Structure formats: structure tokens, C-alpha cells
Amino acid sequence: MKAAKQLGYRPNAIARSLKTKQSRIIGFFLSSITNLFHARIAEGLQEVASSYGYNVVICCTGLNANRASAFGQMLLESQAAGVVFSVPGDEAVIRVAQSLLDNDIPVVTCHGSIRIPSQDRIVCDDFQGGYLAAKHLVELGHQRIGIIGVKDSGTSARRIQGAASFLKEHGIVPSRVSIVEVVSYSTESGYTGVKLLSARDEKPSAIIAANDLMALGVLECLEEMELRVPEDVSVIGFDDSFAEMTRPRLTTVALPMYEAGQVAAQLLLERIEGKDVGEERFITLPERLVVRESTTVYR
Amino acid sequence: MKAAKQLGYRPNAIARSLKTKQSRIIGFFLSSITNLFHARIAEGLQEVASSYGYNVVICCTGLNANRASAFGQMLLESQAAGVVFSVPGDEAVIRVAQSLLDNDIPVVTCHGSIRIPSQDRIVCDDFQGGYLAAKHLVELGHQRIGIIGVKDSGTSARRIQGAASFLKEHGIVPSRVSIVEVVSYSTESGYTGVKLLSARDEKPSAIIAANDLMALGVLECLEEMELRVPEDVSVIGFDDSFAEMTRPRLTTVALPMYEAGQVAAQLLLERIEGKDVGEERFITLPERLVVRESTTVYR
DNA sequence: TTGTAAGCGTTATCAT
DNA sequence: ATGATAACGCTTACAA
Numbered sequence: 001m002k003a004a005k006q007l008g009y010r011p012n013a014i015a016r017s018l019k020t021k022q023s024r025i026i027g028f029f030l031s032s033i034t035n036l037f038h039a040r041i042a043e044g045l046q047e048v049a050s051s052y053g054y055n056v057v058i059c060c061t062g063l064n065a066n067r068a069s070a071f072g073q074m075l076l077e078s079q080a081a082g083v084v085f086s087v088p089g090d091e092a093v094i095r096v097a098q099s100l101l102d103n104d105i106p107v108v109t110c111h112g113s114i115r116i117p118s119q120d121r122i123v124c125d126d127f128q129g130g131y132l133a134a135k136h137l138v139e140l141g142h143q144r145i146g147i148i149g150v151k152d153s154g155t156s157a158r159r160i161q162g163a164a165s166f167l168k169e170h171g172i173v174p175s176r177v178s179i180v181e182v183v184s185y186s187t188e189s190g191y192t193g194v195k196l197l198s199a200r201d202e203k204p205s206a207i208i209a210a211n212d213l214m215a216l217g218v219l220e221c222l223e224e225m226e227l228r229v230p231e232d233v234s235v236i237g238f239d240d241s242f243a244e245m246t247r248p249r250l251t252t253v254a255l256p257m258y259e260a261g262q263v264a265a266q267l268l269l270e271r272i273e274g275k276d277v278g279e280e281r282f283i284t285l286p287e288r289l290v291v292r293e294s295t296t297v298y299r
Numbered sequence: 300m301k302a303a304k305q306l307g308y309r310p311n312a313i314a315r316s317l318k319t320k321q322s323r324i325i326g327f328f329l330s331s332i333t334n335l336f337h338a339r340i341a342e343g344l345q346e347v348a349s350s351y352g353y354n355v356v357i358c359c360t361g362l363n364a365n366r367a368s369a370f371g372q373m374l375l376e377s378q379a380a381g382v383v384f385s386v387p388g389d390e391a392v393i394r395v396a397q398s399l400l401d402n403d404i405p406v407v408t409c410h411g412s413i414r415i416p417s418q419d420r421i422v423c424d425d426f427q428g429g430y431l432a433a434k435h436l437v438e439l440g441h442q443r444i445g446i447i448g449v450k451d452s453g454t455s456a457r458r459i460q461g462a463a464s465f466l467k468e469h470g471i472v473p474s475r476v477s478i479v480e481v482v483s484y485s486t487e488s489g490y491t492g493v494k495l496l497s498a499r500d501e502k503p504s505a506i507i508a509a510n511d512l513m514a515l516g517v518l519e520c521l522e523e524m525e526l527r528v529p530e531d532v533s534v535i536g537f538d539d540s541f542a543e544m545t546r547p548r549l550t551t552v553a554l555p556m557y558e559a560g561q562v563a564a565q566l567l568l569e570r571i572e573g574k575d576v577g578e579e580r581f582i583t584l585p586e587r588l589v590v591r592e593s594t595t596v597y598r
Numbered sequence: 599t600t601g602t603a604a605g606c607g608t609t610a611t612c613a614t
Numbered sequence: 615a616t617g618a619t620a621a622c623g624c625t626t627a628c629a630a
Contacts, residue, residue, distance in 0.1 A: 013376040014322060015607035017313045018622050024377075033341050039333045046332075046359055050366075055373065057324070057354040060345055067349075074354065077312040078323075147595075170573070216544060242544050245515060248520075314623035317606050 002203035006036030026268065027075045027083035029093065029112075031063050033117045036241050037257055041086055041110055044261025052269055054081060072096030075105070082106040082268045106271035110264035117244050120267040120281040122260050128286035129253040130162025130208070133236050136201025136251070136289055137206045138170055141298035142234060145172065146204030147179045148214060156185075156210045157236065163208055174270070176279060179296050185210060190217025198225070205233055205298055212237040219294070234295035248293035256285045277283055314403050316378065323353045326374045326382035327569065328392065328411075334558055335540050340409055342384055343560025351568055353380060353541045354522035356390060364391035366559045371395030374404070380569045388412025390593035405570035409563035410556070419566040419580040421559050425454050428552040428586035429461025429507070432535050435550070435588055437469055441533060444471065445503030446478045447492030453510045455484075462507055475501050484509060489501065489516025497524070504532055504597055505548040511536035514549055519591070547592035 003009075017023045026049050030038040040196055048058045059071040069092050075083055076099065083100055087093055097107050097116045129144065137145055147163055150156040157201040160179060167177055180196040182189035190209050194217075197204060209215040215237030219229055227233050229248055237243060240254035270277050302308075302556055316322045325348050329337040334563050345355045353528045358370035374382055375398065382399055384406065386392055399406050407419040436444055446462055449455040459478060479495040481488035489508050493516070496503060508514040514536030523530055528547055530535050536542060539553035562582055569576050 010376055012317075012378065012607050013373075014313060014378050015622090016609075018311075018317050018607080018608045021622075023313060025354075033332060033340045033345075034335065036333065036335070039338050042332050042357065046357055050358075050369070050373075055324075055356040055377070057356045058341065058345055059349075060342055070349070074349075074352070077309055078354070079311065079313050116335055170598070192391045215462050220546070242463075245541050245544050247519070247546060263629085311623050314606090315625075317608085317623080320606075598622045 003249050004060035005255040011292060021079060023079045024082055025055045025073065025075075025078055026054050026078045026265070027059050027080050027098075029059045029061060029068070029071065029083065029085045029087050029174035031087055032060055034057055037239070037255075038086055041261035041264070044233070045084060045265045046261075047109075048262050048265035048269070049131060052265075054269070055122070061087060061093070062090065064104075065090060068092045068096055075100065076103060080105055082108070084264045084268055085109045085112040085116050085118065087112055087116075089115030089273070100227050106268055107267045108264055108271070110113045110260050120283070122264050122267070122283045122285065124255045124260065125284045125286050126158035127162035127165070129238060129255070130164075131166045132162075132289045133159075133208050133238075133253055133288060134163035134166035134202070136291070136295065137171065137234060137236065138166070138207070140213075140234065140295060142206040143172060143176055144202050144204045144206070145177045145209040146197040147177065148190060148207065148209045148218070149179060150185055150189070150196070150210050150214075151181045151183055153185070153210070157208060163284045166193060178202060178204060183263070185188075185213055187217035190214030191221045192217075194218050194221035195260045196240050206295070207235050209235065209237050210251055212239045212243050212250060213241075215252070215294070216246055219246060219248075221249075230296035236295055240290055243292060246294075251292045251295040252290050254288045254290045258286065260285055319381050320378060322378045324374075324377055324379045325353050325355045325564070326358050326370065326379050327355050328358045328360060328367070328370065328382065328384045328386050328395075330386055331359055332357055336410075337385055338536070339556035339562035340563070340572035343557040344383060344409070344564045345560075347564035347568070349562050351564075352466035353568070356570060360392070362387065362389070363479045364389060367391045370381040371398060374399065375390075375402060381407070381514045381551045381571045382562045383567055384408045384411040384417065384515050386411055386415075386416030387545055389547040405567055407504060407563050409559050409568070418570060419582070421563050421566070421584065422584045423471050423554045423556075423559065424583045424585050426461035426464070428537060428554070429463075430465045431461075431510055431586060431588045432458075432507050432537075432552055433462035433465035435594065436507070436533060436535065437465070437471065438504075439533065442471060442475055442597070443501050443503045443505070444476045444489070445506040446476065447489060447496070447506065447517070448478060448480045449484055449488070449509050450480045450482055452484070452509070457511060477501060477503060481513075484512055486512050486516040486519070489513030490520045491516075493517050493520035493524075505594070506532060506534050508534065508536050511538045511549060511551055512569075514542075514551070514593075515545055518545060518547075518549075529593050529595035535594055539589055542589070544591060545593075550591045550594040551585045551589050553589045555586065559584055
């Protein structure tokens with residue numbers, strides 16, 4: 001040992017990997033690291049991965065099938081220890097995940113499509129998030145609630161269900177809650193959502209938008225209609241992405257992405273190290289209400 | 300070849316690396332991937348790296364010395380092909396970069412501290428960015444310009460120099476440009492910057508803030524003072540981070556971070572593949588003005 | 599052109 | 615306990 005230290009000996013991880021038939025690389029599939037959402041997952045993932053001596057290599061697919069396949073190929077050739085997916089369930093991605101699994105490489109999805117074959121899954125509790133949002137509004141005295149959801153989005157649907165569930169349980173009369181659906185998670189959609197809502201009989205005193213981007217559009221439309229936020233109508237978003245940057249600052253439901261990344265690493269590492277965990281595990285993480293300036297008591 | 304295909308042969312990258320004494324891993328040092336700035340670099344870096352068959356592993360130091368050293372160790376043991384630094388020049392980081400270099404692993408900095416030993420460096424042209432901002436304002440007819448810089452920041456200083464340089468060249472009388480310095484790149488600092496500016500004799504009709512976060516604070520303070528943006532005063536930021544999200548949307552100077560990441564990869568790859576490039580290369584990338592809603596013609 | 603063998607730096611097995 | 619040896623899957627140099 002003394003001689004080793006004197007000579008500045010450093011073990012060669014490559015040689016070790018050749019013998020053990022496994023590198024200490026964890027692949028992370030995401031569409032773009034530029035997305036705050038995925039960046040938070042990546043950070044949590046890398047934190048616990050590196051505390052265990054594993055490295056995470058980012059695989060930004062840009063939703064491109066060829067790129068996804070190339071990453072899969074590379075991960076296979078590099079004898080990756082495990083991989084986590086945080087992407088939509090495209091054909092190519094599904095094939096990649098399957099071939100990884102076929103080669104005994106553990107796979108978990110973190111906020112990824114249910115269509116991706118994987119051993120463990122981590123998701124956020126959308127239902128509870130919606131529930132929280134509605135609860136907040138009702139506690140502030142609001143009775144007429146508008147909800148802007150996104151068509152064909154499971155996440156949006158679950159958020160709406162959660163909100164509707166709370167509203168029903170607490171005696172808010174169904175005719176006073178208006179639900180409209182728009183086509184995408186965008187500022188423009190939030191804007192048109194408000195237009196749709198104001199065409200209804202009951203004008204809401206509070207609006208739940210399916211994410212922050214849409215809430216921004218809501219803010220904009222409301223200003224044009226000369227309604228003040230929060231004095232005239234309260235607004236709440238989801239994600240806690242840039243909610244600190246809007247004026248008024250957005251009240252929003254925050255998603256525990258950093259924690260999700262950590263949990264993903266933990267579960268993956270257990271599989272990698274060969275722990276005898278059960279079959280498929282399904283972890284759902286609680287969401288959290290962040291109250292800022294866009295909501296206030298009714299009247 | 301036919302047999303290989305039939306049997307589903309896949310070359311083993313580990314074995315190859317053992318022989319060639321070099322893995323196809325590129326390390327990327329950054330404080331946090333959650334920072335849009337670095338995320339953009341990472342994306343550019345990864346894009347060209349993977350087109351050459353290299354993988355990038357993210358090393359989020361959180362500005363922590365131990366973590367930085369651990370990543371350095373790991374990169375050495377993994378026989379990393381090269382590494383790029385995009386972090387401040389702390390003691391530990393400097394030591395890491397030096398030991399990498401000592402082991403013949405190419406190192407480049409991309410928007411990193413000048414104190415970090417490295418073969419090539421990529422930076423954005425702060426001076427030209429400041430120049431562009433001032434030019435835009437003057438072309439809109441503004442004559443009384445306020446500039447809010449950040450103390451002890453080289454970037455901020457260069458931006459101010461660039462702006463001042465344009466102003467001087469184009470006959471704006473020096474007494475009409477007010478420069479104040481605040482302590483940090485934050486919303487609060489932007490806010491106090493405006494207070495400082497309005498204590499001066501010449502009230503500016505346009506304000507240049509050292510980044511978008513500060514510009515947001517400027518917007519806020521101006522609103523409190525019942526000055527409209529852009530009708531009463533024009534505001535311009537730097538970075539193009541969340542400039543699309545403010546109301547009014549911020550005119551800002553965008554930094555080519557994605558491109559910087561691509562260039563970093565290119566230069567690094569040239570070194571890795573043993574091309575005979577010169578000594579230290581110093582690339583400075585042009586910035587770009589993005590005109591949105593917070594600036595308009597004077598009066 | 600095709601084939602054979604040595605060696606990269608570990609880990610694991612087997613004698614000592 | 616300690617030490618020698620084979621094997622991991624590739625690349626490369628050299629021989630046929």
C-alpha cells in the first residue's frame with residue numbers, strides 16, 4: 001500500500017469493468033436537458049449516483065428515434081450498469097428499453113411513459129396536486145372555480161380529477177365548476193382557456209390552469225379583460241417552473257422532481273447491486289402547494 | 300460479418316478502451332444543471348460529442364470542493380477522453396484540471412474561469428453584447444442611458460465597457476450616462492439599481508441591466524414608481540433566460556450558449572483525436588440582440 | 599490476404 | 615494468509 005501511494009497508483013476502472021462485465025455508467029434518457037423539469041431530475045439522479053460511485057451520462061434524444069436508438073446501442077456496448085427513462089413512449093424508445101432489459105440491464109422510468117417497459121416507476125401524484133389546488137381555493141372562500149385542462153393528457157386529466165374530487169367532497173355545487181379543455185400546455189392555450197371560460201354562464205372567481213405556462217396566458221387574458229389578479233380572480237398553476245418570475249408571482253403546485261431523480265437512482269442502484277427487491281415497484285411522490293401572490297381570499 | 304450479424308454480435312466498448320487506453324467519455328464540470336445557462340452548454344456539447352461517438356457525463360459540483368475532487372478522481376480512473384469546465388476557478392477545481400492535464404487528458408473551458416488551466420477556451424463577447432445594447436437604445440433615440448452593473452464581475456465590467464464605448468463613439472454626452480454598481484446578479488439588485496439611478500441628476504429614458512434577473516427587478520421598481528415600460532423608459536437585459544415570461548417581454552442580449560457547447564466539443568475532440576492544433580486557442584462567440592417589448596423609440 | 603498470439607489491468611480461482 | 619495464473623474481449627503486430 002505504501003509503495004502504491006508512493007508511485008501514485010490509480011486503479012484502472014476500465015480494466016475492472018472488463019473483468020466484472022459492468023461499467024459504472026448510468027444512462028439518463030430525456031428529450032432536452034434545457035427543460036427545467038428534466039434538469040431537476042438529472043441533478044437528483046446524479047447526486048445519489050455519484051455518492052455510490054456511478055456516473056450519469058445524459059442522452060438527449062430531442063424526441064428523435066434515430067438518436068434514441070444510437071444511445072441505446074452505445075449503452076449496450078458500454079455495458080451500462082442501468083438506465084433511467086424520462087421521455088415519451090415512442091416506438092424507438094420502447095425498443096431500446098426492451099433490448100436493455102433483454103441484456104439484463106436494469107431499467108426504471110422516472111416520469112416517463114407507462115408504455116416504456118421498465119422494472120420500477122416513479123411518478124408524481126397528479127391527483128393529489130389537483131386536490132391541493134382546489135383545497136387552497138376553497139379555503140380562501142372561492143365557490144365558482146374554473147379549470148383549464150389539456151386534451152389527451154393523462155397528467156392533466158388526473159389533476160382535474162383530483163380537483164373535482166375535492167370540490168365534490170366539500171359541497172361545491174357542480175354547476176359552479178366549469179371545466180374547459182385546450183389543445184396544448186402553452187401560454188396561448190391558457191389565454192384561449194380563459195376566453196372559453198368566460199363564455200360560460202358562471203364566471204369563475206378562481207382559475208386552475210394545468211401548468212405555469214398556461215397560467216401565464218391566463219394572467220395575460222385576465223389583464224386584457226381588465227380583471228385584477230388576485231383581487232378579482234385568483235389563479236393557480238402547476239410545476240413551479242418560472243412562477244417566481246411572473247407578476248403577480250404565481251401560486252402553483254410544485255412537483256418534487258429533484259427527489260424523483262434521487263428515488264430513481266436509489267431504486268435503480270438496488271437492482272444494479274442485485275438486491276432482492278420485488279417485481280415492479282411503483283412509487284408516487286407527493287406534490288406541494290406553493291402560495292405566492294396570484295391567489296387571495298374571495299371578495 | 301454475416302455470422303456476426305446473425306449471432307447479434309456487439310463489440311465491447313470496455314475491452315476496446317482497455318486496449319486503446321482511452322474511454323469515450325467526456326466529463327462536463329458545472330455547478331448545477333438546473334441553471335439554464337449550463338444546460339444549454341451541456342446540450343450543445345452532448346450533441347456534437349455523441350455525433351462522434353463520445354458520451355458526456357455530467358459532474359455537478361454544487362461549488363463543493365470535495366465533490367469536484369471526487370469527480371476528478373473518477374475521470375482519471377475512467378480514463379476519460381477529455382473534459383470541459385464551466386465553473387468558477389476554485390482551488391479544488393484548478394487542482395483537478397491540472398492533474399487531468401498532467402495525465403495527458405485534454406481540457407477546455409467553456410465560459411469557465413480564466414484561472415482554470417486549460418488548452419482551449421470559449422467565451423461570449425461581453426463587450427460586443429454591451430455595445431449592441433447601447434446601439435439599440437441610441438438607434439431608438441435615447442440619449443440619457445442608465446446602466447446597472449455588478450461589482451467585482453468581469454462579465455459585467457466588459458458589458459459596461461462595450462456600452463460605454465458605443466455611447467462615446469456616437470457622441471452621447473458622458474454626463475448623460477449614469478453607471479451604478481450593485482452587489483449581485485439578482486432581482487433585488489435590479490430594484491435597488493433603479494433607486495440609485497433615480498437619485499442622480501439625469502433621469503434615464505432607458506436602462507441597461509447586467510442580466511435578465513436584474514432587469515426583472517428594474518421592471519418592478521419602475522412599476523412602483525408609476526413609470527410605464529417601454530413608453531416612459533425602455534429596459535434591456537442580458538442572457539435571454541426567461542425574458543419571454545416577463546410582462547412586458549424583455550428585450551435582451553442573447554448569449555450563444557448552445558453554440559459554445561458545440562464549439563467546446565469540437566475543440567476538445569480535435570485534441571482528443573490528436574490533431575495538430577496550435578497552443579492555447581481562445582474563441583470568442585458573438586452575442587445577439589433579441590428585441591421584444593421592453594424597448595421602444597424615445598418619446 | 600488471412601490467421602495467430604501477445605498484451606491492456608483488473609478480478610477470481612487455485613495452490614502453496 | 616500469500617502468491618501465481620487464467621480470463622475478460624478487444625487491438626495490433628507479425629507470421630504464414
